[in-house]
Amino acid sequence: MIKAILKKKISQRVVVNGHPWIFANEVNLVDGEVEPGDIVEVYTHDKKFVGKGYINPASQILVRLLTRDKNETINEDFFYNRLLKAWHYRQQIGYIENCRLIFGEADYLPQLIIDKFNDYFVIQTLALGIDKWKPAIVKALEKIFQPKGIYERNDVPVRELEGLKQQKGFLSAPFDTKITIMENGLKFLVDIENGQKTGYFLDQQDNRRAIQHIVKGADVLGAFTYTGTFEIHAAAYGAKSVLGLDISENAVAQANRNAVLNGVEKIVKFEAENAFDKLKLWAKEGRQYDVVMLDPPSFTKTRENIQKAITGYKEINLRGMKLVKPGGFLVTSSCTNLIQPDLFLEIIQMAAKDARRKIRQVCFQTQSADHPIVWGWENTQYLKFLIIQVD
Structure with missing residues (x-):
């Protein structure tokens, strides 16, 4: 089998933390001719076996390891x-x-x-x-x-x-490709062919249950709703009224169908609006809600744009806090894996300071457990979900 030999000085990420990614600049030489996608064996500079994985010379991540067991055959x-x-x-x-x-x-x-x-x-x-x-x-x-x-x-x-x-x-x-699933006792339409990502965000399924007590009898605003899962949960959990905003008309149409599917169409309604603009406008107008829920898209996928993402998350949460009645709750998420949990909490604290609001943490969670986290592998922990009380 073709061998990839690592350089003497490489990141602890590979050998100590066991991360499967091996970057091209960590490899000293590849012994033999490879076809992209071939399985190769990886060794340290002093010939110690590291693992087997697939190689792609066209990628910055040259090898991705599949096994650390030398006796395991990839078939x-x-x-x-x-x-x-x-x-x-x-x-x-x-x-x-x-x-x-x-x-x-x-x-x-x-x-x-x-x-x-x-x-x-x-x-x-x-x-x-x-x-x-x-x-x-x-x-x-x-x-x-x-x-x-x-x-x-x-x-x-x-x-x-x-x-x-x-x-x-x-x-x-x-x-x-349009199917219906059950989540937490509620029904949701999933568009496998044309929905975002794989058609539905399963990673928030546990977090959607976390709002059940704070939304009872509440006027709720949801921004970046996609197909309305958080908002419909809020209505089902006893909210007095729920308004959901999303820029996509297709997503809003599906959210409204989901509301009908669950018999909550008189409590919750969805509008196709630019949530960034509406939150800013309504904060200026002095609108307020008992609960504001924010589930924005990832603001960056590259390290070069981290500062832009920090600014974006701070601004959106600041606007959200301004719309929360004193004693009400902000529900907020970040799916950007480059924003690690400590940094996310720091951003929320900065937003609270600028909004001149005091906050108390209710709960802080990550993605559901069917998206397991491997400690030391940052890319496996990406979702941050936070509920805070805003005074």
Whole structure:
């Protein structure tokens, strides 16, 4: 097998912390001719075995490790066993009907995402090396689950960094890609083909339950609602009124359908508006709500733009706080993995200071446990979810 030999001085991230990414500038030489996507063995400068993974000379991340076991062969059985192990973990922690079955690096399958919606599966293969094993992954899914349908959502720009084209489509017999799922006793429409990411944000499913006590009898404002999951939970948990804002007319239309589906259309309504502008305008007008919920998109995917993201999160939370009645609550999230938890809390504190409001933490959580976190691997902990009381 072709060998990649690491430089003498490399990051502790690889050898000590066990992170699967090996950057091109950490490799001294590749012994042999490789085809992009080939499996290679990785060794330290003094010939100690590190692991096996797939290589792509066109990528800044030259090798992504799949195993640290020298005796483990990367073949169809390998992927079947990894998927089965991941499924057993979800079953053990109670995520069965809808869950992230494979969360990339955290499930030791770098750049592979698989979401399970009832009996339907959505796959993303975000690197060349894992994309080559897509047939084996589909075969394993069929063997373990006998699914009603499998769909790929590889219409993401990150694939182009790996020399892959963006694409989406059926990996099984065609099926109706608009399905309905149950979450926390509520029904939600999922558009597998055209929805954001894989069609639905499963990572907030536990956090949506966390609002149940603070929204009872409350007037609630939700911004960046997407298809209205937080807002519909609020209505179902006893809110007096709920208004949700999202810039996407398609998302708002689906949110309104979700409201009807759950019989809360008289309590909650959704409007297609630019949330940034509306929050600023309404704060100036002196509008106030018992609960304000913010779930903005990621403000950056690169380290170069971290300062821009910090400014964006501070500004949006400052505007949100100004709209909260004294004694009310702000519910806020960040899905930018480059903004680590301590920094996020610091940003909220800065926003409170500028808004001249006192805050008290109610709860601070991360993504649901079907998106496991590996300590020391920053990219596996990306979601921050915070509820604060605002005085």
